[in-house]
Amino acid sequence: MTAELTVAAWPGITPRLLRDGPEGLSDYEQSGGYAPLADPEHLLSEVRAGGLLGRGGAAFPLAVKLGTVRDNGREACGAVVIANGEEGEPASIKDRWLLRNRPHAVLDGLRLAAGIVGADRAVVYVSDPTAAASVARALDELPGDLDGVAVELLTVTPGYVAGEETAAVHVVNGGPAKPTDKPPRPFEEGVAGKPTLISNVETLAHLAYLHRHGAQEFRELGTEGSPGTFLATITGAGRAPALYELPHGIAFADLLTLHGVSPDNVRGALMGGYFAGLVNHDIVGATLDHESVRALGSGLGCGAIGILTDDCPVAVAASVLAYFDRENAGQCGSCFNGTAAMAAVATGLRDGVATQEDLDRLTRWSVVLRGRGACATLDGAANVAASLLAQFPDQVHRHLENGCQNCRSGAFTAARPYEVESLEAVVSV
Secondary structure (H helix, E strand, O other): OOOOEEEEEOOOOOOOOOOOOOOOHHHHHHOOOOOOOOOHHHHHHHHHHHOOEOOOOOOOEHHHHHHHHHHHHHHHOOEEEEEEEOOOOOOOOHHHHHHHHOHHHHHHHHHHHHHHHOEEEEEEEEOOHHHHHHHHHHHHHOOOOEOOEEEEEEEOOOOHHHHOHHHHHHHHOOOOOOOOOOOOOOOOOOHHHOOEEEEEHHHHHHHHHHHHHHHHHHOOOEOOOOEOEEEEEEEEOOOOOEEEEEEOOOEHHHHHHHHOOOHHHOOEEEEOOOOOOEEOHHHHHOEOOHHHHHHOOOOOOOOEEEEEOOOOHHHHHHHHHHHHHHHOOOOOHHHHHHHHHHHHHHHHHHOOOOOHHHHHHHHHHHHHOOOOOOOOHHHHHHHHHHHHHHHOHHHHHHHHOOOOHHHHOOOOOOOOOOOOOOOOEEEEO
Protein backbone atom coordinates (compact mmCIF):
# COMPACT_ATOMS: atom_id res chain seq x y z
CA MET A 1 0.00 0.00 0.00
CA THR A 2 1.38 3.41 -0.98
CA ALA A 3 0.63 6.76 0.61
CA GLU A 4 -1.45 9.35 -1.16
CA LEU A 5 0.26 12.32 -2.73
CA THR A 6 -0.86 15.73 -1.49
CA VAL A 7 -1.04 18.32 -4.26
CA ALA A 8 -1.44 21.91 -3.08
CA ALA A 9 -0.51 25.49 -3.87
CA TRP A 10 1.13 27.81 -1.37
CA PRO A 11 -1.56 29.41 0.84
CA GLY A 12 -2.76 32.75 -0.45
CA ILE A 13 -1.63 32.42 -4.07
CA THR A 14 -3.60 31.58 -7.18
CA PRO A 15 -1.92 28.49 -8.62
CA ARG A 16 -0.35 28.89 -12.03
CA LEU A 17 0.35 25.24 -12.82
CA LEU A 18 -1.59 23.11 -10.36
CA ARG A 19 -5.31 22.48 -10.72
CA ASP A 20 -7.98 20.18 -9.35
CA GLY A 21 -8.25 17.25 -11.74
CA PRO A 22 -7.13 16.64 -15.33
CA GLU A 23 -7.61 19.44 -17.85
CA GLY A 24 -9.04 18.90 -21.33
CA LEU A 25 -8.74 21.08 -24.41
CA SER A 26 -11.93 23.09 -23.87
CA ASP A 27 -10.99 23.99 -20.28
CA TYR A 28 -7.51 24.98 -21.34
CA GLU A 29 -8.72 27.15 -24.21
CA GLN A 30 -11.28 28.84 -21.96
CA SER A 31 -8.42 29.87 -19.65
CA GLY A 32 -6.69 31.59 -22.59
CA GLY A 33 -4.53 28.71 -23.76
CA TYR A 34 -3.34 28.31 -27.34
CA ALA A 35 -3.68 32.05 -28.00
CA PRO A 36 -2.11 32.98 -31.35
CA LEU A 37 1.61 33.71 -31.35
CA ALA A 38 1.44 37.02 -33.15
CA ASP A 39 5.05 38.10 -32.68
CA PRO A 40 7.71 35.55 -31.68
CA GLU A 41 10.31 38.24 -31.12
CA HIS A 42 8.04 40.06 -28.71
CA LEU A 43 7.42 36.86 -26.77
CA LEU A 44 11.16 36.25 -26.59
CA SER A 45 11.63 39.73 -25.15
CA GLU A 46 8.89 39.00 -22.59
CA VAL A 47 10.61 35.76 -21.60
CA ARG A 48 13.82 37.71 -21.15
CA ALA A 49 12.07 40.39 -19.08
CA GLY A 50 10.26 37.74 -17.03
CA GLY A 51 13.54 36.02 -16.17
CA LEU A 52 12.11 32.52 -16.59
CA LEU A 53 14.71 29.97 -15.50
CA GLY A 54 14.67 26.32 -16.51
CA ARG A 55 12.95 24.00 -14.06
CA GLY A 56 14.76 20.82 -15.07
CA GLY A 57 17.68 21.28 -12.70
CA ALA A 58 20.24 23.70 -14.12
CA ALA A 59 18.10 26.87 -13.78
CA PHE A 60 19.49 28.18 -17.07
CA PRO A 61 17.72 31.28 -18.45
CA LEU A 62 15.18 30.10 -21.01
CA ALA A 63 15.51 33.27 -23.10
CA VAL A 64 19.20 32.56 -23.68
CA LYS A 65 18.46 29.00 -24.84
CA LEU A 66 15.66 30.17 -27.11
CA GLY A 67 17.76 32.94 -28.66
CA THR A 68 20.75 30.68 -29.21
CA VAL A 69 18.76 27.92 -30.93
CA ARG A 70 16.88 30.50 -32.99
CA ASP A 71 20.14 32.03 -34.24
CA ASN A 72 21.76 28.66 -34.89
CA GLY A 73 18.62 27.43 -36.62
CA ARG A 74 18.63 30.32 -39.05
CA GLU A 75 22.12 29.31 -40.15
CA ALA A 76 21.18 25.61 -40.32
CA CYS A 77 17.82 26.15 -42.08
CA GLY A 78 15.69 24.83 -39.26
CA ALA A 79 15.57 23.70 -35.65
CA VAL A 80 13.91 21.06 -33.47
CA VAL A 81 12.31 21.36 -30.01
CA ILE A 82 12.00 18.61 -27.39
CA ALA A 83 9.73 18.70 -24.34
CA ASN A 84 11.72 16.67 -21.83
CA GLY A 85 9.39 14.87 -19.45
CA GLU A 86 11.44 11.73 -18.88
CA GLU A 87 11.97 12.63 -15.20
CA GLY A 88 14.41 9.89 -14.30
CA GLU A 89 14.89 11.43 -10.85
CA PRO A 90 13.08 9.09 -8.39
CA ALA A 91 12.57 11.86 -5.82
CA SER A 92 10.66 14.08 -8.26
CA ILE A 93 7.09 13.74 -9.50
CA LYS A 94 6.25 17.18 -10.90
CA ASP A 95 6.75 16.42 -14.59
CA ARG A 96 4.65 13.26 -14.50
CA TRP A 97 1.90 15.17 -12.70
CA LEU A 98 1.89 17.92 -15.31
CA LEU A 99 1.86 15.51 -18.24
CA ARG A 100 -0.94 13.49 -16.68
CA ASN A 101 -3.09 16.44 -15.63
CA ARG A 102 -2.13 19.46 -17.76
CA PRO A 103 -0.77 18.11 -21.06
CA HIS A 104 -2.16 21.05 -23.02
CA ALA A 105 -0.15 23.54 -20.96
CA VAL A 106 2.99 21.61 -21.90
CA LEU A 107 2.01 21.32 -25.56
CA ASP A 108 1.16 25.02 -25.68
CA GLY A 109 4.60 25.88 -24.30
CA LEU A 110 6.15 23.52 -26.85
CA ARG A 111 4.24 25.30 -29.62
CA LEU A 112 5.46 28.69 -28.43
CA ALA A 113 9.07 27.54 -28.12
CA ALA A 114 8.91 26.12 -31.64
CA GLY A 115 7.52 29.41 -32.92
CA ILE A 116 10.32 31.41 -31.32
CA VAL A 117 13.18 29.24 -32.60
CA GLY A 118 11.62 28.55 -36.01
CA ALA A 119 11.26 24.80 -35.56
CA ASP A 120 9.10 22.64 -37.79
CA ARG A 121 9.49 19.49 -35.71
CA ALA A 122 8.73 18.87 -32.04
CA VAL A 123 9.05 15.83 -29.77
CA VAL A 124 7.44 15.05 -26.43
CA TYR A 125 9.92 12.74 -24.68
CA VAL A 126 8.57 10.71 -21.75
CA SER A 127 9.07 7.44 -19.89
CA ASP A 128 5.86 7.22 -17.82
CA PRO A 129 3.22 5.21 -19.77
CA THR A 130 0.31 7.01 -18.11
CA ALA A 131 1.82 10.39 -18.97
CA ALA A 132 2.34 9.21 -22.55
CA ALA A 133 -1.31 8.17 -22.80
CA SER A 134 -2.40 11.56 -21.48
CA VAL A 135 -0.28 13.41 -24.05
CA ALA A 136 -1.60 11.14 -26.82
CA ARG A 137 -5.19 11.99 -25.84
CA ALA A 138 -4.34 15.69 -25.78
CA LEU A 139 -2.83 15.49 -29.26
CA ASP A 140 -5.94 13.70 -30.49
CA GLU A 141 -8.08 16.55 -29.11
CA LEU A 142 -6.27 19.13 -31.21
CA PRO A 143 -7.82 19.88 -34.60
CA GLY A 144 -4.44 19.73 -36.34
CA ASP A 145 -0.75 20.22 -35.73
CA LEU A 146 0.71 22.93 -33.49
CA ASP A 147 0.87 25.99 -35.74
CA GLY A 148 2.41 23.96 -38.54
CA VAL A 149 4.77 22.04 -36.26
CA ALA A 150 4.61 18.25 -36.43
CA VAL A 151 4.60 16.71 -32.94
CA GLU A 152 5.97 13.25 -32.20
CA LEU A 153 5.38 11.41 -28.91
CA LEU A 154 8.34 9.25 -27.91
CA THR A 155 8.29 6.89 -24.92
CA VAL A 156 11.49 5.35 -23.53
CA THR A 157 12.41 3.00 -20.72
CA PRO A 158 12.89 5.06 -17.53
CA GLY A 159 16.39 5.60 -16.20
CA TYR A 160 18.40 8.23 -14.39
CA VAL A 161 20.53 9.07 -17.44
CA ALA A 162 17.67 8.80 -19.95
CA GLY A 163 16.57 12.39 -19.32
CA GLU A 164 20.01 13.88 -19.98
CA GLU A 165 19.79 16.16 -23.01
CA THR A 166 22.20 14.28 -25.27
CA ALA A 167 20.54 10.99 -24.30
CA ALA A 168 17.21 12.43 -25.44
CA VAL A 169 18.73 13.49 -28.75
CA HIS A 170 20.36 10.08 -29.10
CA VAL A 171 16.97 8.37 -28.74
CA VAL A 172 15.21 10.68 -31.20
CA ASN A 173 18.01 9.97 -33.66
CA GLY A 174 17.41 6.23 -33.28
CA GLY A 175 20.00 5.31 -30.64
CA PRO A 176 19.84 4.10 -27.03
CA ALA A 177 18.92 6.39 -24.13
CA LYS A 178 22.53 7.05 -23.19
CA PRO A 179 24.46 10.33 -23.15
CA THR A 180 26.93 11.19 -25.87
CA ASP A 181 30.13 13.20 -25.80
CA LYS A 182 29.99 16.98 -25.89
CA PRO A 183 30.69 19.04 -27.94
CA PRO A 184 28.62 19.39 -29.98
CA ARG A 185 25.82 20.26 -27.59
CA PRO A 186 22.24 19.92 -28.80
CA PHE A 187 21.78 23.67 -29.25
CA GLU A 188 24.60 23.45 -31.80
CA GLU A 189 23.84 20.10 -33.44
CA GLY A 190 21.11 17.81 -32.17
CA VAL A 191 18.25 15.91 -33.76
CA ALA A 192 19.03 15.11 -37.40
CA GLY A 193 22.03 17.41 -37.12
CA LYS A 194 19.84 20.48 -36.49
CA PRO A 195 20.10 22.89 -33.56
CA THR A 196 17.78 21.50 -30.90
CA LEU A 197 16.09 23.12 -27.93
CA ILE A 198 15.53 20.69 -25.06
CA SER A 199 13.30 22.13 -22.37
CA ASN A 200 11.79 20.61 -19.25
CA VAL A 201 8.01 20.26 -19.36
CA GLU A 202 7.50 22.47 -16.29
CA THR A 203 9.54 25.19 -17.99
CA LEU A 204 7.31 24.94 -21.05
CA ALA A 205 4.16 25.18 -18.92
CA HIS A 206 5.55 28.37 -17.36
CA LEU A 207 6.28 29.69 -20.87
CA ALA A 208 2.62 29.19 -21.77
CA TYR A 209 1.58 31.05 -18.61
CA LEU A 210 3.97 33.89 -19.39
CA HIS A 211 2.57 34.17 -22.92
CA ARG A 212 -0.95 34.61 -21.56
CA HIS A 213 -0.13 36.95 -18.68
CA GLY A 214 3.09 38.77 -19.58
CA ALA A 215 6.41 39.30 -17.86
CA GLN A 216 5.18 41.80 -15.29
CA GLU A 217 2.54 39.46 -13.88
CA PHE A 218 4.96 36.53 -14.04
CA ARG A 219 7.29 38.47 -11.74
CA GLU A 220 4.58 39.30 -9.21
CA LEU A 221 5.61 36.15 -7.36
CA GLY A 222 9.15 35.07 -6.56
CA THR A 223 12.31 37.11 -6.17
CA GLU A 224 14.31 39.36 -8.46
CA GLY A 225 16.79 36.61 -9.30
CA SER A 226 14.34 33.70 -9.09
CA PRO A 227 11.03 34.93 -10.49
CA GLY A 228 7.74 33.07 -10.48
CA THR A 229 6.63 29.86 -8.84
CA PHE A 230 8.08 26.36 -8.98
CA LEU A 231 6.81 22.85 -8.34
CA ALA A 232 8.46 21.21 -5.33
CA THR A 233 8.29 17.49 -4.56
CA ILE A 234 8.67 17.04 -0.79
CA THR A 235 9.52 13.67 0.72
CA GLY A 236 10.97 12.27 3.94
CA ALA A 237 10.40 13.14 7.60
CA GLY A 238 8.00 10.22 7.96
CA ARG A 239 5.32 12.11 6.04
CA ALA A 240 3.41 11.24 2.89
CA PRO A 241 4.94 12.90 -0.18
CA ALA A 242 3.59 16.20 -1.45
CA LEU A 243 3.72 18.27 -4.60
CA TYR A 244 3.53 21.97 -3.82
CA GLU A 245 3.49 25.01 -6.07
CA LEU A 246 5.65 27.52 -4.21
CA PRO A 247 6.69 31.11 -4.89
CA HIS A 248 10.46 31.38 -5.00
CA GLY A 249 11.72 33.10 -1.87
CA ILE A 250 9.50 31.56 0.79
CA ALA A 251 11.16 30.53 4.04
CA PHE A 252 12.08 26.85 4.27
CA ALA A 253 10.82 26.88 7.86
CA ASP A 254 7.40 27.98 6.60
CA LEU A 255 7.38 25.13 4.09
CA LEU A 256 8.10 22.73 6.97
CA THR A 257 5.11 24.13 8.85
CA LEU A 258 2.89 23.66 5.79
CA HIS A 259 4.12 20.08 5.49
CA GLY A 260 3.58 19.34 9.17
CA VAL A 261 7.24 19.00 10.19
CA SER A 262 8.81 20.73 13.19
CA PRO A 263 11.98 22.67 12.26
CA ASP A 264 13.50 21.48 15.54
CA ASN A 265 13.44 17.90 14.27
CA VAL A 266 15.19 18.60 10.98
CA ARG A 267 18.82 17.53 10.59
CA GLY A 268 19.09 18.74 7.02
CA ALA A 269 17.88 17.95 3.53
CA LEU A 270 18.76 16.19 0.32
CA MET A 271 18.35 18.91 -2.30
CA GLY A 272 17.49 18.99 -5.97
CA GLY A 273 16.60 15.32 -6.06
CA TYR A 274 19.95 13.63 -5.63
CA PHE A 275 22.10 15.94 -7.71
CA ALA A 276 22.60 18.95 -5.42
CA GLY A 277 23.66 16.81 -2.48
CA LEU A 278 23.13 17.23 1.22
CA VAL A 279 22.79 20.36 3.31
CA ASN A 280 22.75 20.53 7.10
CA HIS A 281 20.34 22.17 9.56
CA ASP A 282 21.25 25.60 8.12
CA ILE A 283 18.62 24.95 5.44
CA VAL A 284 15.98 25.68 8.08
CA GLY A 285 17.02 29.34 8.09
CA ALA A 286 17.18 29.67 4.30
CA THR A 287 14.70 30.87 1.72
CA LEU A 288 13.83 28.73 -1.27
CA ASP A 289 15.35 30.61 -4.16
CA HIS A 290 18.40 29.84 -6.25
CA GLU A 291 20.58 32.52 -4.68
CA SER A 292 19.94 31.54 -1.06
CA VAL A 293 20.24 27.78 -1.51
CA ARG A 294 23.36 28.23 -3.64
CA ALA A 295 24.91 30.25 -0.82
CA LEU A 296 24.63 27.14 1.37
CA GLY A 297 26.65 25.17 -1.16
CA SER A 298 23.61 23.39 -2.57
CA GLY A 299 20.89 24.01 -5.13
CA LEU A 300 17.17 23.78 -5.83
CA GLY A 301 17.73 21.66 -8.93
CA CYS A 302 14.50 20.06 -10.09
CA GLY A 303 12.70 21.21 -6.92
CA ALA A 304 12.79 17.83 -5.17
CA ILE A 305 13.60 18.05 -1.46
CA GLY A 306 14.08 15.09 0.86
CA ILE A 307 13.76 16.19 4.50
CA LEU A 308 16.11 14.48 6.96
CA THR A 309 14.82 14.05 10.49
CA ASP A 310 15.65 10.66 12.03
CA ASP A 311 17.67 9.49 9.02
CA CYS A 312 21.44 9.55 9.42
CA PRO A 313 22.98 11.68 6.63
CA VAL A 314 25.84 9.18 6.22
CA ALA A 315 23.36 6.39 5.57
CA VAL A 316 21.38 8.59 3.18
CA ALA A 317 24.55 9.45 1.26
CA ALA A 318 25.47 5.76 1.08
CA SER A 319 22.08 4.88 -0.42
CA VAL A 320 22.22 7.72 -2.95
CA LEU A 321 25.76 6.84 -4.03
CA ALA A 322 24.79 3.18 -4.39
CA TYR A 323 21.93 4.33 -6.63
CA PHE A 324 24.32 6.36 -8.80
CA ASP A 325 26.58 3.31 -9.02
CA ARG A 326 23.69 1.17 -10.32
CA GLU A 327 22.26 3.82 -12.63
CA ASN A 328 25.37 5.07 -14.43
CA ALA A 329 25.33 4.43 -18.15
CA GLY A 330 28.32 2.10 -17.98
CA GLN A 331 30.09 3.76 -20.89
CA CYS A 332 32.60 6.07 -19.18
CA GLY A 333 35.31 4.37 -17.15
CA SER A 334 35.70 7.32 -14.80
CA CYS A 335 31.98 7.22 -13.94
CA PHE A 336 31.62 3.43 -13.88
CA ASN A 337 34.59 3.05 -11.55
CA GLY A 338 34.24 6.35 -9.71
CA THR A 339 30.63 5.92 -8.62
CA ALA A 340 31.39 2.36 -7.47
CA ALA A 341 34.40 3.49 -5.46
CA MET A 342 32.57 6.35 -3.74
CA ALA A 343 29.58 4.13 -3.01
CA ALA A 344 31.85 1.49 -1.46
CA VAL A 345 33.48 3.98 0.90
CA ALA A 346 30.17 5.54 1.90
CA THR A 347 28.70 2.10 2.57
CA GLY A 348 31.73 1.15 4.65
CA LEU A 349 31.43 4.42 6.53
CA ARG A 350 27.76 3.77 7.22
CA ASP A 351 28.55 0.29 8.52
CA GLY A 352 31.39 1.48 10.75
CA VAL A 353 34.19 -0.34 8.91
CA ALA A 354 35.76 2.50 6.89
CA THR A 355 39.19 3.85 7.80
CA GLN A 356 40.71 7.32 7.69
CA GLU A 357 42.52 6.28 4.52
CA ASP A 358 39.17 5.42 2.93
CA LEU A 359 37.84 8.82 3.95
CA ASP A 360 40.88 10.55 2.46
CA ARG A 361 40.24 8.75 -0.82
CA LEU A 362 36.59 9.79 -0.81
CA THR A 363 37.61 13.39 -0.18
CA ARG A 364 40.01 13.32 -3.12
CA TRP A 365 37.57 11.58 -5.47
CA SER A 366 34.82 14.07 -4.68
CA VAL A 367 37.06 16.74 -6.21
CA VAL A 368 39.08 15.13 -9.00
CA LEU A 369 36.26 13.10 -10.58
CA ARG A 370 34.11 16.12 -11.42
CA GLY A 371 33.54 16.76 -15.11
CA ARG A 372 35.08 13.48 -16.21
CA GLY A 373 31.94 11.76 -17.53
CA ALA A 374 29.87 12.28 -20.67
CA CYS A 375 26.95 13.43 -18.51
CA ALA A 376 26.44 14.83 -15.03
CA THR A 377 25.91 11.53 -13.18
CA LEU A 378 29.46 11.49 -11.88
CA ASP A 379 29.16 15.15 -10.89
CA GLY A 380 26.00 14.33 -8.94
CA ALA A 381 27.77 11.54 -7.10
CA ALA A 382 30.71 13.83 -6.34
CA ASN A 383 28.26 16.46 -5.03
CA VAL A 384 26.74 13.96 -2.62
CA ALA A 385 30.14 12.82 -1.34
CA ALA A 386 31.56 16.33 -1.02
CA SER A 387 28.46 17.73 0.67
CA LEU A 388 28.39 14.88 3.19
CA LEU A 389 31.98 15.59 4.16
CA ALA A 390 31.51 19.36 4.30
CA GLN A 391 28.04 19.59 5.85
CA PHE A 392 28.15 16.73 8.38
CA PRO A 393 31.76 16.36 9.59
CA ASP A 394 30.73 15.34 13.13
CA GLN A 395 28.54 12.51 11.90
CA VAL A 396 31.28 11.35 9.52
CA HIS A 397 33.82 11.27 12.38
CA ARG A 398 31.35 9.40 14.59
CA HIS A 399 31.02 6.74 11.90
CA LEU A 400 34.77 6.33 11.70
CA GLU A 401 34.54 5.25 15.33
CA ASN A 402 31.42 3.15 14.67
CA GLY A 403 29.61 5.38 17.11
CA CYS A 404 26.38 6.26 15.27
CA GLN A 405 23.51 4.93 17.36
CA ASN A 406 21.05 5.46 14.49
CA CYS A 407 22.93 3.16 12.17
CA ARG A 408 23.71 0.61 14.89
CA SER A 409 20.00 0.23 15.54
CA GLY A 410 19.11 -0.02 11.83
CA ALA A 411 20.61 2.19 9.17
CA PHE A 412 18.57 3.97 6.55
CA THR A 413 18.78 1.90 3.37
CA ALA A 414 16.80 2.47 0.20
CA ALA A 415 17.32 1.29 -3.35
CA ARG A 416 15.75 4.52 -4.62
CA PRO A 417 15.92 7.01 -1.73
CA TYR A 418 12.87 9.23 -1.23
CA GLU A 419 11.20 7.77 -4.31
CA VAL A 420 7.66 9.01 -4.95
CA GLU A 421 5.77 5.85 -5.81
CA SER A 422 2.14 6.96 -5.59
CA LEU A 423 0.26 9.31 -7.86
CA GLU A 424 -3.08 8.93 -6.09
CA ALA A 425 -3.53 12.58 -5.24
CA VAL A 426 -5.35 14.56 -2.61
CA VAL A 427 -5.71 17.87 -4.39
CA SER A 428 -6.06 21.19 -2.59
CA VAL A 429 -5.23 24.03 -4.94
